[in-house]
Amino acid sequence: MTSEMLLALFCIGAPLLFLAIRRGLLHRTEREVRRAGARLVAERDALERQANELEAMQADIEATKARLAELSTHKLILTRRNGKRTASSRRFIHEIGRPEPTRNRFVFRLAMAPGFVGKPDAKAVVHPDIWRFENEAQVWAADFAAARMLTGSIFHDRVGVTVSGEDTTEDAKEDAMAEAAAP
Numbered sequence: 054m055t056s057e058m059l060l061a062l063f064c065i066g067a068p069l070l071f072l073a074i075r076r077g078l079l080h081r082t083e084r085e086v087r088r089a090g091a092r093l094v095a096e097r098d099a100l101e102r103q104a105n106e107l108e109a110m111q112a113d114i115e116a117t118k119a120r121l122a123e124l125s126t127h128k129l130i131l132t133r134r135n136g137k138r139t140a141s142s143r144r145f146i147h148e149i150g151r152p153e154p155t156r157n158r159f160v161f162r163l164a165m166a167p168g169f170v171g172k173p174d175a176k177a178v179v180h181p182d183i184w185r186f187e188n189e190a191q192v193w194a195a196d197f198a199a200a201r202m203l204t205g206s207i208f209h210d211r212v213g214v215t216v217s218g219e220d221t222t223e224d225a226k227e228d229a230m231a232e233a234a235a236p
Contacts, residue, residue, distance in 0.1 A: 143186040149203050150193035159200035161218030163188040163208055190216070 147163065150156065165184035190208065194200035201218070208214040 145183050145186060145188045147188065147190045149190055149207065152193050156193040156195055159192045159194060159197060159218065161190045161192065161200075161204050161216050163190055164215050164217075166210065166213045166215050
């Protein structure tokens, strides 16, 4: 072989060798990129699973908070007889004034005015949930007119409460019961 032939073989073989090495390097880089891509996809999937679990936990927390709020407004009151009183027999008592020797206790029935909560400017005295149950105002005053005035100044139509009551005091009730019991 002559030097010219060796040079021709080298000129043909060198680019082929270069291309083979280049192809090997490209395959190795491709494998590394695929491995890195697969690792990133696995990390992304793990993060998505964690995000979904976190969202589910937050939804459970919100549902639990809502349930706790609902339960706090619907607590059962213990009674002497059977340990529980039904929610329909629950009664809220609003006290006005305080007992003194010159004052009598008057009782007024309170109720939320129909359709009042649906009004856009509704300003209920207290949380509307208690108005589903029996409400009464126990007022300590010298006479019925004063008791009615005190009750009307706190619970009136503008706050969405209707007041009904009769001229009943503790003494008047006791007298009525004594008269009924007498022969």
